[in-house]
Amino acid sequence: MTAIPEEPAWRQRAVERSTRAAKQRAEQRVQRFLDAAQELIAEKGTTDFTVQEVVDRSKQSLRSFYQHFDGKHELLLALFEDALSTSAVEIREATSGAGEPLPRLRIAVEMLFEQSLPNPGVQRPLFSDFALQLLVKHPAQVATAHLPLLTLFTELLEQAAEAGSIHADKPRRLAALVMQTVMFAAQANGVPSDSHAHPVTADEVWQFCLGGISGA
Amino acid sequence: MTAIPEEPAWRQRAVERSTRAAKQRAEQRVQRFLDAAQELIAEKGTTDFTVQEVVDRSKQSLRSFYQHFDGKHELLLALFEDALSTSAVEIREATSGAGEPLPRLRIAVEMLFEQSLPNPGVQRPLFSDFALQLLVKHPAQVATAHLPLLTLFTELLEQAAEAGSIHADKPRRLAALVMQTVMFAAQANGVPSDSHAHPVTADEVWQFCLGGISGA
DNA sequence: ATGCGGGTGAGAATAACATTCTCATTCCAT
DNA sequence: ATGGAATGAGAATGTTATTCTCACCCGCAT
Numbered sequence A, B: 001m002t003a004i005p006e007e008p009a010w011r012q013r014a015v016e017r018s019t020r021a022a023k024q025r026a027e028q029r030v031q032r033f034l035d036a037a038q039e040l041i042a043e044k045g046t047t048d049f050t051v052q053e054v055v056d057r058s059k060q061s062l063r064s065f066y067q068h069f070d071g072k073h074e075l076l077l078a079l080f081e082d083a084l085s086t087s088a089v090e091i092r093e094a095t096s097g098a099g100e101p102l103p104r105l106r107i108a109v110e111m112l113f114e115q116s117l118p119n120p121g122v123q124r125p126l127f128s129d130f131a132l133q134l135l136v137k138h139p140a141q142v143a144t145a146h147l148p149l150l151t152l153f154t155e156l157l158e159q160a161a162e163a164g165s166i167h168a169d170k171p172r173r174l175a176a177l178v179m180q181t182v183m184f185a186a187q188a189n190g191v192p193s194d195s196h197a198h199p200v201t202a203d204e205v206w207q208f209c210l211g212g213i214s215g216a
Numbered sequence C: 001a002t003g004c005g006g007g008t009g010a011g012a013a014t015a016a017c018a019t020t021c022t023c024a025t026t027c028c029a030t
Numbered sequence D: 001a002t003g004g005a006a007t008g009a010g011a012a013t014g015t016t017a018t019t020c021t022c023a024c025c026c027g028c029a030t
Helices: A009-044 A051-057 A062-068 A072-096 A101-116 A124-139 A139-162 A171-189 A203-215 B009-044 B051-057 B063-069 B072-096 B101-116 B125-137 B139-164 B171-187 B202-214
Strands: none
Touching: A009 A051, A009 A072, A009 A203, A051 A062, A051 A171, A062 A101, A072 A101, A072 A124, A101 A139, A101 A171, A101 A203, A101 B171, A124 B125, A171 A203, A171 B101, A171 B171, A171 B202, A203 B171, A203 B202, B009 B051, B009 B063, B009 B072, B063 B125, B072 B101, B072 B125, B072 B139, B101 B139, B101 B171, B101 B202, B125 B139, B171 B202
């Protein structure tokens, strides 16, 4: 449609070359923002730091921040996706060793549970804090961010189903259910006031999910 | 300790009498705020109305609003507790008729699922929208608000356990798990973008929970 | 009647933030 | 070296919640 054959290849290459450096610099700046935000999250335990704080800590400027991010929301989203994606990688590694499908699934569930716990000291508040805000306002982006984990769990369920360990009609939906159950159960934990009432353990969650995926 | 016998009973009664009217007026005002907020929630489908809007609609004043509520948060909390409490009553009624414990539990699960869906037109956004914010910032209050439902589900589980339909070691924790699973599964639904991916149905959720509570 | 006190209305003032804007400066590919 | 893009510094704007000021009204004890 808008193809312009006159556009010589060399020009594209030139532009590309001159662009590459700029892109690198931009990525560095973005990374500095991301790092600063991580630190703040780790320190404060929540995601309600100020954009100004991020800017100050990264020794850059508001101007620059908004040049690289659409807003605080985009920054958090980037961190969130990254965290979930990393988590998926970790769990995948831990479950990639040989072994029966069901025990591997169990490991996955328990890892996800622990990583979703409120404050194991690290920058995990992303799982809880921001995830929930996002769930309300931008569910589509949550779906995207969940994708790596969802894929992983779907695979594990399919493998278990092939091995005949469980019944898995619609592995994808089941995977989604399991993930939600695990993550929110963890979320609702570690809270002083209601922990006396129902401090669910990783094992209980696993038993529950196991029953759920095994079929009644 | 600070008992003052000189305080004549008639004075107390007099004060009480003169107080009663004031209290009534206060309750009326509070109710007007609550009603106005309900309307706004129903209309806008979210809880991010302005305090000013509530004030305007209820034809009162900011001054008065903060006289009766500690803040917007308290207002939402009141509505939230009310909604969950009402929901518990409805579900309890629907499941109080005679019948096997398990089918009754199923009804409860399906009702809760439907009531937790994003926007069935009514003022249900409280379940999703505000509940999640609350879960992050004030988990204790969430626990309180959940209590009526938690009690109901615990009872249903216990009855099913007595009838031998399921294994229920720790009914309270199981009840909490079931509630969370159901409510969040519903929450993650009804969203255009990820509904193509995993539009979980009430029945699927029930099957999952049934498996979970039946034991592996 | 009168004056007192608490609740009320109207709306300005404050406070925290996110986001945008201005302008001067710096950086960089040509 | 130079023009255009990126950046820094920080002021300006906009939105909300929350608080404050002041005038008013109403019930009631003297």
